[in-house]
Amino acid sequence: MPDRKKLKQYAALLVDCVNLKEGQELIIRIAAEHAEFGRLLKELAYKEKAGKVTIVFEDEESTRLDYLYADEKKLSRVPESELLRQREEQAREVAYLNVISESADAFRRCDEDKCGRVRQARSRALKPVQDYTLKSQGQWCVGALPNRAWAKQVFPKIKDEDKAVEALYDAIFETVYMNKRGNPRKNWEKHGEILREHCRIMNEYRFAALHFTSGLGTDLLVPLAKGHIWGGGSEKASITGQWFDPNIPTEEIFTAPDCRKTEGKVVASLPLNHDGALIDHFSFEFHKGKVVNYKAGKGKKTLESILNADRGSVRLGEVALVPYDSAVSNTNLLFYNTLFDENAACHLALGACYPTTIEGGEALSDKELLKLGGNSSCMHVDFMFGTEDLSADGILPDGSEVPVFRKGNFVF
Numbered sequence: 001m002p003d004r005k006k007l008k009q010y011a012a013l014l015v016d017c018v019n020l021k022e023g024q025e026l027i028i029r030i031a032a033e034h035a036e037f038g039r040l041l042k043e044l045a046y047k048e049k050a051g052k053v054t055i056v057f058e059d060e061e062s063t064r065l066d067y068l069y070a071d072e073k074k075l076s077r078v079p080e081s082e083l084l085r086q087r088e089e090q091a092r093e094v095a096y097l098n099v100i101s102e103s104a105d106a107f108r109r110c111d112e113d114k115c116g117r118v119r120q121a122r123s124r125a126l127k128p129v130q131d132y133t134l135k136s137q138g139q140w141c142v143g144a145l146p147n148r149a150w151a152k153q154v155f156p157k158i159k160d161e162d163k164a165v166e167a168l169y170d171a172i173f174e175t176v177y178m179n180k181r182g183n184p185r186k187n188w189e190k191h192g193e194i195l196r197e198h199c200r201i202m203n204e205y206r207f208a209a210l211h212f213t214s215g216l217g218t219d220l221l222v223p224l225a226k227g228h229i230w231g232g233g234s235e236k237a238s239i240t241g242q243w244f245d246p247n248i249p250t251e252e253i254f255t256a257p258d259c260r261k262t263e264g265k266v267v268a269s270l271p272l273n274h275d276g277a278l279i280d281h282f283s284f285e286f287h288k289g290k291v292v293n294y295k296a297g298k299g300k301k302t303l304e305s306i307l308n309a310d311r312g313s314v315r316l317g318e319v320a321l322v323p324y325d326s327a328v329s330n331t332n333l334l335f336y337n338t339l340f341d342e343n344a345a346c347h348l349a350l351g352a353c354y355p356t357t358i359e360g361g362e363a364l365s366d367k368e369l370l371k372l373g374g375n376s377s378c379m380h381v382d383f384m385f386g387t388e389d390l391s392a393d394g395i396l397p398d399g400s401e402v403p404v405f406r407k408g409n410f411v412f
Contacts, residue, residue, distance in 0.1 A: 015044045017141045017245035023051040025094040031101040032057040060106040067110040076121035086129040095139040103149035104336040106276030116305025123378035135362045139244035175249040195233035202230040207394035214387045216267040223261040225373035227359035230255045251343040254320035256353040258373030260289040270384040277302040312377030318349035324408025345386030351379030
């Protein structure tokens with residue numbers, strides 16, 4: 001374990017990223033094994049004038065037992081009381097802080113088909129309360145803490161579990177610029193300025209599409225939604241008016257593709273840990289915006305459960321640019337965790353777009369978003385395709401091309 005000073009700095013950074021209003025409620029979701037860190041977050045939030053702080057403890061092993069033994073219909077059902085609770089929280093303008101602690105084999109020996117069906121059913125049922133985060137109506141933030149199983153996956157050569165956990169803590173601190181000299185919050189803010197500058201440049205170009213190629217076999221044309229906006233780093237909550245950082249770490253700038261028009265092939269460059277199931281060596285072929293063919297060396301059933309979730313889950317909702325030379329990528333680690341791995345490489349997302357990445361999108365219905373190219377779905381699943389040799393060209397409305405990425409990095 002790192003010393004308490006380092007943990008307190010990390011906890012303070014997470015609370016700062018939520019950016020609570022005075023008197024605002026905060027709900028912290030955190031693994032039960034990290035109860036002490038949860039209490040530290042709670043204390044710091046109160047010192048930031050939070051009105052009420054609630055901790056919800058989670059446990060992957062308990063969820064695994066549900067998947068192993070619970071009746072599938074009962075496990076898939078989302079009680080009306082759960083939807084009501086979330087609606088009431090959102091009406092109170094609650095902020096959310098999720099501190100995840102996952103492992104890629106969390107649901108070992110579970111029926112992959114059953115897990116997929118349960119995830120689909122619950123995602124569909126919870127779609128009515130997704131706008132609070134998808135449309136950034138209130139503040140939310142996702143960070144992470146190690147656990148032993150996850151640390152052993154990331155550092156298989158370190159036999160001492162305690163040392164592996166310490167190494168993962170250090171890697172996490174590296175990705176959020178805490179190992180640099182100076183104040184961690186100021187380091188993070190300076191990083192945010194770089195992201196905003198990349199957004200400014202991309203928004204000025206107003207590209208009609210992006211064309212990606214890589215040595216893995218990716219050759220993909222991604223037209224962009226009409227009125228698309230590039231975002232990255234901080235966002236402004238439309239209801240509370242507060243600026244917040246939704247992900248820590250983050251290295252991406254992202255926008256909405258036109259879900260009706262993607263063409264070509266994309267090959268994943270990193271495995272995907274989807275809700276405790278690992279998908280690896282996979283690729284997609286798109287035609288008229290839809291996945292028409294796919295392959296997976298591992299986790300094909302889990303991949304199928306994503307694609308079969310609803311009509312929008314076979315189309316893209318996000319395209320994100322991440323330099324190969326980033327704080328996450330430069331750790332030279334495979335984290336087996338999307339929060340980190342998506343910030344080591346350019347990525348795409350199957351499923352819902354973020355309405356905030358389309359001009360006026362927060363006020364549009366799903367049908368209105370679709371007219372502009374924005375996708376709607378109960379799913380939003382990121383997968384990585386960026387490589388050291390990735391090239392990306394921006395295509396202007398007149399058909400001319402502008403280099404955006406060469407050798408995995410921005411050209412500007």
